[in-house]
Amino acid sequence: MEILESFSGGLLMLDSSDSGEFSGVPVSPHVGLASAVDRSPDVRSGKKPAPAVKERRGCYKRRRTIDSRVKISSTMEDGYAWRKYGQKEILNSKFPRCYFRCTHKHFHGCKAVKQVQKQEDESNMFHITYFGHHTCPTPGTLSHQQVVLDFEDSKNNTLFSNSPSTITNIRIDPSVKQEVDSKAPSTDVSDNLSSGNDDHSSIRWNEVLGADLGTCHEGASFLRFELEDSCASTSSHGYLTDFINNGDLLNDILLNGAFS
DNA sequence: GAAATTTGACCGTC
DNA sequence: GACGGTCAAATTTC
Numbered sequence: 001m002e003i004l005e006s007f008s009g010g011l012l013m014l015d016s017s018d019s020g021e022f023s024g025v026p027v028s029p030h031v032g033l034a035s036a037v038d039r040s041p042d043v044r045s046g047k048k049p050a051p052a053v054k055e056r057r058g059c060y061k062r063r064r065t066i067d068s069r070v071k072i073s074s075t076m077e078d079g080y081a082w083r084k085y086g087q088k089e090i091l092n093s094k095f096p097r098c099y100f101r102c103t104h105k106h107f108h109g110c111k112a113v114k115q116v117q118k119q120e121d122e123s124n125m126f127h128i129t130y131f132g133h134h135t136c137p138t139p140g141t142l143s144h145q146q147v148v149l150d151f152e153d154s155k156n157n158t159l160f161s162n163s164p165s166t167i168t169n170i171r172i173d174p175s176v177k178q179e180v181d182s183k184a185p186s187t188d189v190s191d192n193l194s195s196g197n198d199d200h201s202s203i204r205w206n207e208v209l210g211a212d213l214g215t216c217h218e219g220a221s222f223l224r225f226e227l228e229d230s231c232a233s234t235s236s237h238g239y240l241t242d243f244i245n246n247g248d249l250l251n252d253i254l255l256n257g258a259f260s
Numbered sequence: 261g262a263a264a265t266t267t268g269a270c271c272g273t274c
Numbered sequence: 275g276a277c278g279g280t281c282a283a284a285t286t287t288c
Contacts, residue, residue: 090278
């Protein structure tokens with residue numbers, strides 16, 4: 001029974017430490033884990049006791065390249081809020097490697113992590129490796145517009161496909177929607193657009209400033225766009241996901257600079 | 261004063 | 275023991 005209790009206690013502690021928390025209190029008081037109690041913070045005073053031996057701090061396991069996604073980009077920006085937690089000189093590399101984790105790690109338990117290293121060549125490109133997935137609610141800051149497009153034909157994953165698909169649904173977070181012009185002229189695309197509150201109003205973006213392609217956490221592709229409101233002289237950006245099947249729409253954005 | 265960054269130390273893997 | 279990844283105190287920025 002003691003052995004079983006010891007095992008279950010240990011598993012419980014491993015489980016809690018995996019989620020970033022460690023109570024330091026063994027399940028059973030008689031399983032001989034007094035050292036764990038000794039190292040736990042003094043709850044009453046709020047101060048850590050001076051460790052007799054150097055305190056173990058966390059997990060330092062090397063990351064596996066499996067389950068990682070690599071992206072080469074001219075910018076470190078990707079729409080998410082990252083917090084730098086380390087920088088390291090890497091052997092045989094001119095530039096240091098920077099370590100980032102999601103800013104919302106503590107709020108939403110988001111485990112997304114990325115490593116950024118400048119390319120050795122003169123291209124000024126960054127080699128970005130992503131680990132884990134974002135579990136925080138929204139990419140980027142909450143004030144930015146988020147647009148998600150769903151397409152009927154989502155089977156064919158050919159970029160710039162000649163076979164147009166139809167936008168069947170567009171969801172825009174009403175709280176961050178920047179501009180919806182219900183009087184804007186309708187087009188083939190906008191005919192099939194509807195806003196988040198189902199008023200079927202079309203969306204007009206005055207000017208698309210720029211766009212770049214990437215991959216979101218579930219393997220689907222996304223288009224990052226920047227918008228400028230010529231009336232208000234403000235700009236914002238957002239994402240179009242699952243657009244990859246819709247070559248006509250993408251061409252519209254990239255070639256004409258705008259769409260309704 | 262809170263949040264973000266820097267940087268030396270610590271720790272696990274090879 | 276070297277190396278890469280992480281921690282956390284000190285420092286900087288807003």
